Amino acid sequence: MTSQKIKKNRSRRIVRSSRWRRLKNRFVSSWPWVVISGFLIFALFPVYWIVLVAFRPRGDIFQYPAALLPTNLTLDNIRFVWFGSPTNEPVIGFLGNSLLISVVASVIALSFGVCCAYALGRFRIGGSFLSMWILSQRFLPPIALVVPLFLMFRQLGLLDTHLGLILIYSVFTIPIVVWLMMGYVQSAPRELEEAAYVDGAGYWTAFVRIALPVLKPGLSVAAVFTFIFIWNEYVLAFQLAGNKVATITVYLPRLRSAIAELYGEIAAASLLSVLPAIVFAGVMQRFLVRGLAFGGLK
């Protein structure tokens, strides 16, 4: 072989191998996206189907084979749940109840929970025993407590009231808030509050003026958790209330008990019921991201 030939061969091999590498790189860098897209399609398909059913006339819902693409759309189902019918109240009242109860109960749970978490995390009150005991409040499924709660609520006149649900939801979510916030409290720099003590702040001032702002990202996580937990809760809402004061989760299955199976209407109501939660999570996300950018130390 002449030396020129060798050179040519080698350079061709280099070209080929680099092209191959580029292909390989493209594949390697794209396969996570393939996996993620696949998973997303799998996870989001039911959501897509709800949207589809919500906008379909009743006759199309059960057609076989099912039409995968949106055709023949209608607003009838939305109209039905929004304006109500002789047998069904409009959805707005239920959404209102859910919103009121979720917001008030979340605010209570967050206020109590963050104070509690601060005391436990900063001053180690009660050692690990107390914090474990608080968490253990959530080991029981709500259904296990329904009978005693029902009896207590009847005695106290709390059955079927906003106040009753607000109280019980606050109590149920405080442990979640405490546990979530304790982590944030422990990882937040203690020196900030110590600096505040030296600057003349008392415990309460240091907590409100210094610690709370630093804990904001954690608080928004906790707010999202509690709000969505309460918004989605069904068992207690159904057992301890549900006649005069009914939440959206109680409303949805009611639609089924009318004359016919109102699948389109249920889908439409479901859509309306998840919207507030999505909006709320979206708003909170802004706080989450901003909170992480705080850089007061070092």
Next chain:
Amino acid sequence: MSVLTLKNIAKSFGATEVIKGIDLRIDEGEFVVFVGPSGCGKSTLLRLISGLEQADAGEIILDSEIVNDHTPFERGIAMVFQSYALYPHMTVAENMGFPLKMVKEKPHAIAEKVNAAAKTLQIDQLLDRRPDQLSGGQKQRVAMGRTIVRDPTLFLFDEPLSNLDADLRIEMRVEIEKLHKRLKATMIYVTHDQVEAMTLADRIVVLRDGVIEQIGAPLDLYDNPVNKFVASFLGSPKINFLSARVVDVGEGAATLSLRNGARFVVPMPTGDVKKDDALTIGVRPEDFAISGGDFSIPFDLELQEQLGPVSYLHGSSNGEKIVAEHRVRGKILKETASTLGVNSARIHVFDTSGRSVRHGRKGQET
């Protein structure tokens, strides 16, 4: 203004005793530096003084008042933390004004004082920024600004410069010194940095394992360390230790011999030494000379570090490591430096427990 007195202060965390009975008096306007190895309790002692930590025993007295039960604020102290501890959600102005806000000063009075403090620290153009928009040096200045706005009587600094790079550290060190001169306030300063300790301190307190090893003016500690620990803690490069033996004890002096057989007479109190006692002598790097001295030791040069006007000769003598300072420019040959001369008046002598038998350069002795 204040005089701080600590009487037999002790502190334990759980079962570990961290501060073991400390007595200390710090005079008005004094600049005292705490040094010591990591974990010896410097920060803990500072926090006890500040009131962020409660002493288990002993008394903390400011002027003539026992302040053990007073809050940090009531003690009238200001503290600069190693991490600066700037409030991340407040602007520089709000950070500096926070102590004033806590004592309910009027907003215009706060603004005035903050502006004045910002001017002296040259951060007046940063007042609207938030801490995450500041450089390390600027954060440091803000942290100092927050302490000076309310005229505290006692300043505590816990390694305030350790997060800065070398240049900035020197700059801020000078800044702190100026601050001390201007405010004439009492300052206590914790550092790992010898240069900071030597340059800033009126007195240095050397701590080890929760007890004070020695207190004194920087040069006094350097020249008259009471034990091997203090001797090796101050000075860079470190003091050299060589093992020696007593061959003869005379009146007010002893004759020692080194491993190589070199003999020399050292004036020292001889009450506690006997013939054949094992001792350690300490020689600072700058006390070696290539020629001269009362006696000399063999030297095996391994490396010369040239730093410009001085160079450090690393090597060994009879298996003992030695670093010697050499004040002549240029490369030195291994053969030229085959022995090092020592002036016996400038050496330190320690007994087997590490205590100094004779201080090195005390005026009346040399």
